Amino acid sequence: MRIGLLLERDVVPYWASMAVERIRASEHADIALLILDHGPPDRERSSSRGSPLYRVHAWYDRARHGNGQDPTLDVGIPPGLERVSRMRLGRREGAPRSLAEGDMSAIKGQDLDVILDIGGVTPIRDLSECSRYGTLSFHPCDGRCYDGRYAGFWEAVDRVPVTGSHVIRVKDGVATVVYRSFSHTITWSEKRNREQVYHKGISFLPRMVEALYQRGEAAIASEERVPLVGEAAPSRPAPGNRDILRYVARLASMNARNIASSITSEEQIAVRYRLGDGIPESFDGFTTLIPPKHLWWADPIVTRQDDDFYIFIEELALPRSRNLGHISVIKVDAEGRYQAPVPVLQRPYHLSYPFVFQHDGRHYMVPESSGARTIELYEAVEFPYRWEHVMDLMKNVHAHDTTLIRRDGRWWMFTNIMENPGAPVDDELFIFHSRDLLSEEWTPHPLNPVVTDVRTARPAGPFCERGGFLYRPSQDCSVCYGYAVNINRVVELSERSYRESLSNRIEPGHFENTTRVHTFSHMKGFTAVDTFFMRSRLRPGR
Template sequence: MNTPSLRIALLLSGDLATRFQADIAHFLCDLSVAPMFFSLPWLRRGPGLLFSLYQRLDRLLAPVAVDPFAPADLPGGLRIRELPDTAQWAHELGRMARADRLDLLIVPGDLEIPPGLPAAFRHGLLVLDFLDFASQAPVQAFAALADPASCWEPRLVWHTAKQPPRLLYRSASAVFPLSLSRTAAPACVTAARFVPRMVRELQDGGPQAWEARATPLEAAPPAAIPGNAAMRRFLFRLARRAAATAWRDIFFRPQWFLALRRGGGDPFDLGGFTPAFPPDASGWADPFPFVRDGVTHLFFEHIDKDTGHGRIAVMTQAPDGTFGPPHTVLHTPHHLSYPFVFEWGGEVYMVPESAQAARVELFRAVRFPLEWEPAATLLPGVRAVDSTLFEHEGRWWLMANLRLEGGSSWDELSVFYADSPLGPFVPHPGNPVVSDVRRSRPAGRVFRHGGRLYRPAQDCSGHYGRALAILEIETLTPRAYRETEVARHEAAVLGQGDSLHTYNSVPGLEAVDGHRYIPRLTCPRRRPGG
């Protein structure tokens, strides 16, 4: 279904737009929608002194690739209409909306909506309620940071004339405990795309598509710009967090390690794994066991202890069940990780993560397991992380998180499909099919258990790779995707560390990885009798 060209307006709190507002406008233009602009400049206000100073300092100490709150230009040639500085502004806006036959009003921020305003627009209002409308401050992100919570949830709320407000779109994003900028910016870069996604859905499916999607609105804790007294309390707590983090980073260094469980295991019960630590301060992560000619090989990311640069290594299991020393099998100038190894057509292939190269690369084994050659580029021009392939109902599917400029690689899962693992891959029309930092990013092979299809996913709320979720894929077609979380594993299951972010298995062996902190300095051992 294609609706006639939509007439959409954007409500601003001043004559100058932020990058967040400008991005929404540019995305609408990409959908052949030329938005109109209305402004309430008399409503514009700045946050308090301490909040403003904290924001400036935070941006200096924790810079982000894209600042959604920086000034930006709206699309050229589009006029801004200023609404009157009276209590009648909503009446005047409604009158102009009816005169111009406007379909939809976008409100980028939490604003008390006058009761009669949604009726003036054919499809009502869409409100991004996680920002303060008047100041454009990320108040919901700040509330989560001050708490501190492990994640926060930008959302898009639909206001219509004859219904209470309903939730149309949401996406949980991570909280970075030391920075409002790092907490708010990537999430707002993602949230700017909520509006064009829903407008495209409206164009394709009409208002029935929104009715099918809309759910009752859950009450959110009230959030407002903190005053100076509240900011002083927050800054004291923030200083304590920063001091604890600095102490840890001075005396300890992070290390990823593997953990193995032998025998037939249960992916819904991860007890009984034995850690396998690197012999030095380097890291081992993303384990992918693979059986070839009856021999088990364990591929993984080997993290350089000095540079953090990742390369792909393998250890081969001996007849006595032990694993030999690691051998590097792929090493490139760009970072490599997540060595997704699979067999097809009698040959062995690998898809390592190569997001820094801005493409998804496929390698073929020349002399398994040590030598590999490039075989194809599956997805060019994208920064995809943790690409995961599998065959299902006659098609090959590729799942990955795509990193957008300024956005997070943790939050949104995209799906592609093809007739073979060599491609070409077609993007799923529902992309992103998952938008939730707690269950989006792939964490290992898709597997079958009891006749059902499951995928492991990372929970990156709080910090990267914090926990592991197991999702049942209930629907997967070229038009639809649906999944349900059925299990969750915290890092405590390993008995140490603060993260758990990969699960893979082959007959007789399961592998996961964990993350811990080890001392930077070690005391020399005293010689006997010394």
């Protein structure tokens, strides 16, 4: 594919530079033209510096949370583009928002498939007529309530659960949204909230180019029309002094409550289970296992051997920041009586989410091992207490909560992946498939990521079946990590497509004294969940 890059000047922000590098590394994309636009900026889109208090707030936010690469800082044009043809745009006399006809003809003569706009000042209506698929541009906002001015700020001020981002296509003067994503809103830092969106957005334009190559027009077909950039009224004004005072007061109040709460109580996780064949309709009658105060139990995954059930968990000595998790198992007999957890798998890096399953009469486990940047497969050589490493299903990948299912003679791997450093880990679900479980060659799904929404992406436990339908538990991490569990019905799963729809939700209100519901594991005869609760520091106990 022949790609044109639309630049505002001779530098680009870091996120755009990384996106261009990824496109250049592709085997099917050729950056054929750099279009430099030094024309008048769009005054409606240009951002003022905000009020004096906003500038002080922004300075403090940068100083307080300045670690890591800022994806919005300008860097040079990526190396390797020095030999790419360049042209500078002109404007029609008396019409500064219209391109000179000679420039339009010259661009059309390049036979471009698509133009990627990373400048933001060019009259896109004209330029969208100059390539086969028009123009594509990334926007760090939801494009509805928030328009990207002061990206990340108003979402944090309003304390909305999610911060959106999207890609707009403009073709023949018509703008449509062709890609959407949602992240958890970081309410305590505008800078962090903005940067996570840009870090994730590094992948968006390369994905769209890949999709265009693979599927053509169908990859970007959309009926969600939006106003052209520069033609919509601002959704919010520039932040004023009162906005900053209100925001800072709210942060101070929140911090005071958190400090007071941390003195008197701490958040812990309980593992709960109940015998019974069906997927629970209610959550009464669960046996609750509360760990000792110095331990953390999480991620219960259930399997069965003979008449006994086994709950595999992540076990971690507190404080969590100083220790590594390992895998332990809780044995539960047919009467519901349980035994204390026994450690079964430890590594020199953190382990969690012990996805255990059976195949050909053998027990296997795929624990989360993102600290080693692997997806590892283990086999029980003496179930359930001794496990040996079989192979790495994937390497050099930052994957979380990998969940497998065998369907139609094929293994399907569902896993959350963080593609770019600084991006959120809870937002994007990827699918891979293979006919052989013991394979290092897993084929990525063409729609990856199949879910890009913090409210429904991250796996929350094994698949389960009811009434002939397949259900995928997932986490809702919008309010906070592991806030609730969604039960999603899988509508379609194939090598070319994936669709799911929300069937049910398990929220904290389903359980007494519960702040979050994190994992759901069901098999015939048994269900286990883990729930967060507040535990008093002042009350004596284990």
